Amino acid sequence: MREYLLTLCVAAAVTYLLTGPVRKFAIAAGAMPPIRARDVHREPTPRLGGIAMFAGLCAGLLVASQLTNIGEVFRTSDEPRALLSAAVLIWLLGVLDDKWGVDALVKLGCQMIAAGVMVFQGLTILWLPVPGVGTVALTQTQGTLLTVALVVITINAVNFVDGLDGLAAGMVCIAAGAFFLYAYRLWYGHGIGAAAPATLFAAILIGMCLGFLPHNMHPARIFMGDSGSMLLGLVLAAGAVSVTGQVDPDVMKLFTGSVRGAVYAMVPVYIPLILPLTIIAVPVVDLVLAIVRRTWNGQSPFAADRGHLHHRLLEIGHSHSRAVLIMYFWSALIAFAIVGFSIRSDSLWLIPTILTLSAAGLVVLLLPRFRPRVPEWAQRFVPPRYRRRRPVPEAEPAPHDRAPAQVNGGTEPAPDGSRVPMRSLGGATAVGERHRFTARRRSAAAVRNRGR
Numbered sequence: 001m002r003e004y005l006l007t008l009c010v011a012a013a014v015t016y017l018l019t020g021p022v023r024k025f026a027i028a029a030g031a032m033p034p035i036r037a038r039d040v041h042r043e044p045t046p047r048l049g050g051i052a053m054f055a056g057l058c059a060g061l062l063v064a065s066q067l068t069n070i071g072e073v074f075r076t077s078d079e080p081r082a083l084l085s086a087a088v089l090i091w092l093l094g095v096l097d098d099k100w101g102v103d104a105l106v107k108l109g110c111q112m113i114a115a116g117v118m119v120f121q122g123l124t125i126l127w128l129p130v131p132g133v134g135t136v137a138l139t140q141t142q143g144t145l146l147t148v149a150l151v152v153i154t155i156n157a158v159n160f161v162d163g164l165d166g167l168a169a170g171m172v173c174i175a176a177g178a179f180f181l182y183a184y185r186l187w188y189g190h191g192i193g194a195a196a197p198a199t200l201f202a203a204i205l206i207g208m209c210l211g212f213l214p215h216n217m218h219p220a221r222i223f224m225g226d227s228g229s230m231l232l233g234l235v236l237a238a239g240a241v242s243v244t245g246q247v248d249p250d251v252m253k254l255f256t257g258s259v260r261g262a263v264y265a266m267v268p269v270y271i272p273l274i275l276p277l278t279i280i281a282v283p284v285v286d287l288v289l290a291i292v293r294r295t296w297n298g299q300s301p302f303a304a305d306r307g308h309l310h311h312r313l314l315e316i317g318h319s320h321s322r323a324v325l326i327m328y329f330w331s332a333l334i335a336f337a338i339v340g341f342s343i344r345s346d347s348l349w350l351i352p353t354i355l356t357l358s359a360a361g362l363v364v365l366l367l368p369r370f371r372p373r374v375p376e377w378a379q380r381f382v383p384p385r386y387r388r389r390r391p392v393p394e395a396e397p398a399p400h401d402r403a404p405a406q407v408n409g410g411t412e413p414a415p416d417g418s419r420v421p422m423r424s425l426g427g428a429t430a431v432g433e434r435h436r437f438t439a440r441r442r443s444a445a446a447v448r449n450r451g452r
Helices: 002-029 050-065 071-076 079-099 104-120 140-161 167-189 193-216 225-245 259-265 267-278 281-296 309-315 320-343 350-365 376-381 427-451
Strands: 127-130 134-137 411-413 419-421
Touching: 002 050, 002 193, 050 071, 050 079, 050 193, 050 225, 071 079, 071 193, 079 104, 079 193, 079 225, 104 140, 104 225, 140 167, 140 225, 140 281, 167 193, 167 225, 167 320, 193 225, 281 309, 309 320, 320 350
Parallel strands: none
Antiparallel strands: 127 134, 411 419
């Protein structure tokens, strides 16, 4: 555990220290796109935060390769090298998109190529534990297609949720924390060495997010951009692929004992089928809703809009910080509930606790919809949003601000001394009209004086 913590701290420190210089570089390079209609921020903010995050990933892998226990992963497995190769491609694609912009279909194709490179170097799904059937071996084509699909879905889910300050980094950090607990339990509790790479990836991912969050919290001084969001999604998907398709369920020796005991014991085997999607459940739901919404409206699935979940939280009345915390809460509830169920699936208090927390989350989520009537004596003790607003009486306009029709009984002196009717004007318009009549009267008087 100490070596994992050291790797985590190194990745966090490198990411944190490099984010400041990267921000200055992004400003100098002009990686500050103008504010779009769907953006929430009000000032141009530099991107390219993924450069610092990529440096944190490289530093974490470099330190881990020199440690005693974790270093065995680099000598017995090609998964770290496969992750780094795919990460380089994804990172370069993100940097180009942050600076100049890349077409959505081109990005999708490059994401599939990066996933294919990862599969080609050995990080792929080899078998799947299927309930009621057992372990099912996959062919090379099936494993490749399933791995590429999981990687692309995870990358785009994280990219779609990156819409508020600190949202994507915080949600991925929560998901990586839950994933680290699950993978570490397989590696340390069951003695499965094949789970060590996934544990390492999760620890480095936590460090990358923690190092970047202080610079990205509201109000953000720098955005991670596609170079950061796609990188986070790739690392998260790599850990999920590693622990799902590389860990053989037979080595857990869970098929002994009674039938009921075997069912409970098999829960940790089936969890890898669910955990990779549940830890990003909120981003995946947002991704699916966005595709359905845009297709239904006759738009491209890749067309940007303001219909994401975090945008809707802002529309119903939540502040920026509260919307981010609500998304954090639901991500943590789903991810850690699945991990807790994998550890204590027969516990009686687990389900009531999850239901209670879900109810509390719904109340907080819908809180802006409720506008309780507060008595007069309690007005000072509640936030301003719940206080009654007293109607402000309209002030009587001053005589000099009234219309000429009100001041002069509906008439205005003409240059020849007679009075002509005026239409009713109001406010500043009436004052300007009176000034123009005064100027014309003085001009006519000056002409008469010159004629004398």
